[in-house]
Amino acid sequence: MKTKLVIYQVFTRTFGNKNLTNKEYGTLKENGVGKMNDFDKGVLRRIHDYGVTHLWFTGVIRHATCTDYSSFGIPTQNPRVVKGRAGSPYAITDYYDIDPDIAVDVDARMAEFDALVARTHAEGMKVIIDFVPNHVARQYKSIAKPKGIEDIGEGDDTGKHFDAQNNFYYCPGEELDLSGVVDNVYAHDAEAYYEFPAKCTGNDRFDSHPQQNDWYETVKLNYGVDYCDAGGRSYHYHPLPSTWKKMTDILLFWAAKGVDGFRCDMAEMVPHEFWAYATQQVKERYPEMIFIGEVYDPNQYRMYVESGFDYLYDKVGMYDCVRGVMCDECPASSITHEWQKVDDIRDHMLYFLENHDEQRIAFDFFAGNPWKGVPGMIVSALLQQNPVMVYAGQEFGERGMDKEGFSGQDGRSTIFDYWTVDAIYKGFFNRKALTIDEKKLSLVYQEILRFCNREKAIREGLTFDLMYVNPQSQQFNPHKQFAFLRKADDEVLLIVANFDESCVKINVTIPSHAFDLLGIPEQKVEMTDLLSGFTKEVALKRDGQVPLDIEANYGRIYKFHIKK
Structure with a gap:
């Protein structure tokens, strides 16, 4: 199932x-x-x-913190490169360790x-x-890595800004300059933080002067991409970059512990070629493993799916749209456009x-x-x-x-x-x-x-968006209501979401095309609202209307069975 x-x-x-x-x-x-x-x-x-x-x-996973765990053999971090007393979970200090907090x-x-x-x-x-693949904490040091595993940055040639076998990017001959970062209350008494040569900052800042709004507490990992090549960005994937191997080993380590999936932080800041390599390596041994990518550029969605991601954040599309509808900044009908834009990869x-x-x-x-x-x-x-x-x-x-x-x-x-x-x-x-x-x-x-x-109709059924046949009228407001059908076997759901702050009485049109596509015959059916238990009898007719009343900020999920 x-x-x-x-x-x-x-x-x-x-x-x-x-x-x-x-x-x-x-x-x-x-x-x-x-x-x-x-x-x-x-x-x-x-x-x-x-x-x-x-x-x-x-x-x-263990990350930078101001809390002192040195009595347990855990290295301390300088508060000047930690965000908050507890620290950001996205400034990893040891990929092989559990956060002591x-x-x-x-x-x-x-x-x-x-x-x-x-x-x-x-x-x-x-x-x-x-899984945080793009950057690590400035004071990254693994104390828990398995025997025989080389640490991140170990063996780097720090005299080069870029080398395909380096794990970090460097600013040779330059000390890290944090003068553009405002000291937080918990860092006032901390010692000055010294880093030489300076490592480049996590949000693709390739100089030694990160500012307040940069990810100054992190350093960028090097996957074989030279972002500052004289001729523009260049790619160096042969031989396989050291970082590819080290990061794949980390994924395999956690997979062996029974983890079933990874939410991959800022996945689009890491080249898709690495993802194709790493997801294949992991899924060969753990076929059920899922990868969820935090990707915000819709132009790259399909590339990252092809590179092994099972699921991608629908943030700039569906999330932004539904948020806009909730805040009365765009019509509910605009939801249709958002799912249609990625319909080929909707699953x-x-x-x-x-x-x-x-x-x-x-x-x-x-x-x-x-x-x-x-x-x-x-x-x-x-x-x-x-x-x-x-x-x-x-x-x-x-x-x-x-x-x-x-x-x-x-x-x-x-x-x-x-x-x-x-x-x-x-x-x-x-x-x-x-x-x-x-x-x-x-x-x-x-x-x-x-x-x-x-509900099988939700889990694996077909979807039919009803918005195109329900334009603005006295019986329906596409700015505030969104209506669709779901169907599996002989079960059909008529679902209407009401974004209005008032109760509404509406009529929802079900077009002839929905009857044909979903195989719905014209007949009388008894509908039951799954949210309230309320039942009603409705005569289903091609291009006919179903009358509904819906509470403010609520919905109806009417389920009915069709007789063939």
Whole structure:
């Protein structure tokens, strides 16, 4: 049976934190930290009950931090090249190690991760972790690499800006200049950071003077591309660059630990030729492994799919569009254009409304109301067979209004600071504190996500977009409503998402072409709304209309069976 992927992203460090101090720029001792062991059987079962098939543990691999773990043999990092007291999970300091923050017993951190993978699998879900291939922390040093593995940067010729067998890019004869980076409160008393020769910065900054808005805490990895060649960019893939081999070894290491998929950070900043090589190497040994690419350039989507990616972020297309509809900045009918643009690779597109990079729906300067996300979730989860993703706390209406420290009050749940996310704490560890509205919202999310695999028409059925035959009229508003059909065997779903803040009574036209394409006969049927249980009898006629009433920021998912 085909499975539609339902991915639940958790930020491991904050998810299980029950310390409510939440002091701005607080230390681990002050604000506490969540652990892998917080994902016990009960928590995992509750996540699985949302219809989740894959659990993405963000921030698992050891990364730069201001917290001192030197007593455990873990190298310290200079706070001047760490973002936030807890540090960014995308500034990796050891690809072969587990972040000590999330372990109860630091010395047994890898064993705790192995147990987490086993528990997650036992509860019927697969495990996804981040793979960060474009850059590492400035003070990268592996203490956990397997015997016989050469470290990143080991053996580099630091006297060259570029060499195809170097792992980094260098500025020969130049010291790293951080004068353009503003010291944060936690770095005022830190020693000056010295790096010579300077390594080039992660966001393709090929000089020794990174600025405040650069990824100054990271260094760019070299996959055999000379970005500063006198004749323009040049490629040096023969013989195979050292970085290709080292990064593929890292993927194979985690695959051997039972990881089922990788969310690949900033995948388009790494040449597609590497991905074709690495995904083939991994999938030869682990055929079920999935690769999810963070790719933002639609012109490159097909190239990265051809290079082995199973799924790609649909951010600049579907996410931006649905966000615009929720914020009344574009019509609901524009959703049609977004799925049509990538219709040839639609099964490879990953839909979402929140993740760690995006603002929370309920944020005052996004939608300001978590219920405005419900019609968007109906579309994202139910429109196609492709995967859908939810970010922990979204289902309880997390507002993202906290001012945590490095991240500031930006509408995102921090990935840089020690913190407890209110909605997650209440939703998983103090449920009596949830309001009636928060409980109701979470139940709606649960129902929608469960339909993804419970209903064959959603899981593997055909889609028919009804927007082209439902223009602006007294009975339908394409600026606020989006309607489509799903069908598998004799089961048909009529789905309408209402982005209006008012209840509406509408008529949805079903064209003759839908009857022909989906094999629907003209007949009377009894429709049941899967969200409310409400039933109604409707006479299906070619180019006829189905009358519906829909609550504000909600939808109808009417299921009916056809008789041949």
